[in-house]
Amino acid sequence: MKKLDYMNRIYDSGALAVVRADTKRVLEIAEGIVKGGVDVMEVSYTIDSAADSIIILRKKFGDKLLVGAGTVLDGETAKDAIKSGAQFIYSPMFDKEVARLCNQYQIPYAPGCTSVTEAVNALREGATFIKIFPYGGIVGPDLIKTIKTPIPYLPLIESGGVNTENIIDWLKAGTDIVGIGGALSKGNIDDIADNAKQFRNKIDEYRKQK
Known part of the structure; x- marks a missing residue:
């Protein structure tokens, strides 16, 4: 039941840190977010040291x-990430081979999709969550609301433009999980912890009111 456990943990967190940094900085960010109550992170494969x-x-x-791997575009990268211990795969695009590998190794897959058709097809291929990319961060929460109206069961991650001021708007629109970059990557460990705690509190408060 590994995939189910990981999937539930991502959903329970409601937020994940999107990190593009060298290993030293990744460790600092991880310490900060855990201290602040966000316990899910993806490490982008745009950085050569991602596997390490x-x-x-x-x-x-x-x-x-x-810990997940981000910007995974193909099966070869997915294999490397899974071998390195990645517990979920996060991507700006959908790839069938990546989806099949994730299903084979029983870890969640969150591909980026640009249309409702692509999102539904990705679900049919076994995707766990759908990241609306890149339009969510450009259009705003109304895009999520529009998509969720005819397909309320679509499990959506928003990974662009989310901050402590607008996170409630994203959640109200139907976003299930938010991916957060800059707000959980800047400053020292205590700064990151403070920001993570703000996100944690807002997500928890919103969910209690639902």
Whole structure:
């Protein structure tokens, strides 16, 4: 039931840190978000040290942090990420081979989709969550609301333009999980922890009111 456990943990968190940094900085960010109550992070494969970072994070934080690989565009990269210990795969695009590998190894897959047709097709191929990319961050929460009206069961991640001021708008529109970049990557460990705590509190408060 590994995939189900990871999927539930991502949903329960409601937020994940989107990180593009070298290993030293990745570890600092991880320490900050865990301290602030956000326990899910993806490490982008746009950075050469991504695999090493995932290995080190898994060893250092254990069950305290769910670690995924981001910007995974093809099966070869997915295999490397899974071998390194990635517990979910996050991408700006959908790829059938990546979807099949994730299903084979029983880890969640969150591909980026640009249309409702692509999103539904990705679900049919076994995607766990759908990241609306890149239009969500450009158009805003109304896009999520529009998509969720005819397809309320679509599990959506928004990964652009989310901050502490507008996160409630995204959640109200139907976003299930938010991906957060800059707000959880800037400053020192305490700064990151403070920001993570703000996101944690807002998500928890919103869900209690639903």
